Amino acid sequence: QLQLQESGPGLVKPSETLSLTCTVSGGSISSSNYYWGWIRQPPGKGLEWIGSISYSGSTYYNPSLKSRVTISVDTSKNQFSLKLSSVIAADTALYYCARPLREWLLKDAFDIWGQGTMVTVSS
Amino acid sequence: EIVLTQSPGTLSLSPGERATLSCRASQSVSSSYLAWYQQNPGQAPRLLIYATSTRATGIPDRFSGSGSGTDFTLTISRLEPEDFAVYFCQQFGNSPWTFGQGTKVEIK
Numbered sequence: 001q002l003q004l005q006e007s008g009p010g011l012v013k014p015s016e017t018l019s020l021t022c023t024v025s026g027g028s029i030s031s032s033n034y035y036w037g038w039i040r041q042p043p044g045k046g047l048e049w050i051g052s053i054s055y056s057g058s059t060y061y062n063p064s065l066k067s068r069v070t071i072s073v074d075t076s077k078n079q080f081s082l083k084l085s086s087v088i089a090a091d092t093a094l095y096y097c098a099r100p101l102r103e104w105l106l107k108d109a110f111d112i113w114g115q116g117t118m119v120t121v122s123s
Numbered sequence: 124e125i126v127l128t129q130s131p132g133t134l135s136l137s138p139g140e141r142a143t144l145s146c147r148a149s150q151s152v153s154s155s156y157l158a159w160y161q162q163n164p165g166q167a168p169r170l171l172i173y174a175t176s177t178r179a180t181g182i183p184d185r186f187s188g189s190g191s192g193t194d195f196t197l198t199i200s201r202l203e204p205e206d207f208a209v210y211f212c213q214q215f216g217n218s219p220w221t222f223g224q225g226t227k228v229e230i231k
Contacts, residue, residue, distance in 0.1 A: 046224045110213075
């Protein structure tokens with residue numbers, strides 16, 4: 001059964017770069033044709049799609065974050081990663097990685113989610 | 124950006140009652156690109172419904188979705204204790220994908 005697990009620092013200083021990794025287990029990124037996504041949820045608030053990446057590395061970002069976001073995939077490690085630069089307090093959130101329901105579809109609901117990792121932006 | 128407005132913000136009901144949750148979009152959303160999620164405290168969202176009305180694997184048939192255009196509805200026919208949670212709608216037809224702010228279904 002496919003599982004996703006986020007990892008990375010829980011505390012990042014303002015103006016620095018937030019870096020998170022999502023490790024995929026129970027399946028291979030390179031042998032499937034899914035788009036892999038990042039979503040975040042500020043404390044007590046709703047969900048925000050950050051961006052998605054295809055198995056081949058094509059990226060799609062939320063325009064509101066595009067200037068600061070980089071999503072990449074490392075098929076050799078069966079991981080994909082998120083970098084968010086120049087962070088501010090408003091970037092404090094629970095960050096989830098997720099996989100859509102169906103292969104080949106960028107436009108699809110997210111079916112499998114990691115447990116989420118909390119990142120706080122504070123000096 | 125398509126804004127999704129969910130109502131009510133909180134729904135207070137008793138087990139066994141029917142819950143009707145609304146999701147209104149600021150512009151038309153193709154029915155293929157509308158989903159609903161359930162989130163319990165401390166947990167990741169769980170996909171309930173996609174393509175407006177198709178239940179995800181393992182989702183009980185007391186959950187149903189309907190709607191078109193700008194108005195979508197999630198109905199829980201008879202609330203079970205485990206259904207008291209927060210529910211989000213999401214559209215992924217137009218970038219950026221967006222979520223509603225959520226409806227909390229609480230025990231009355």
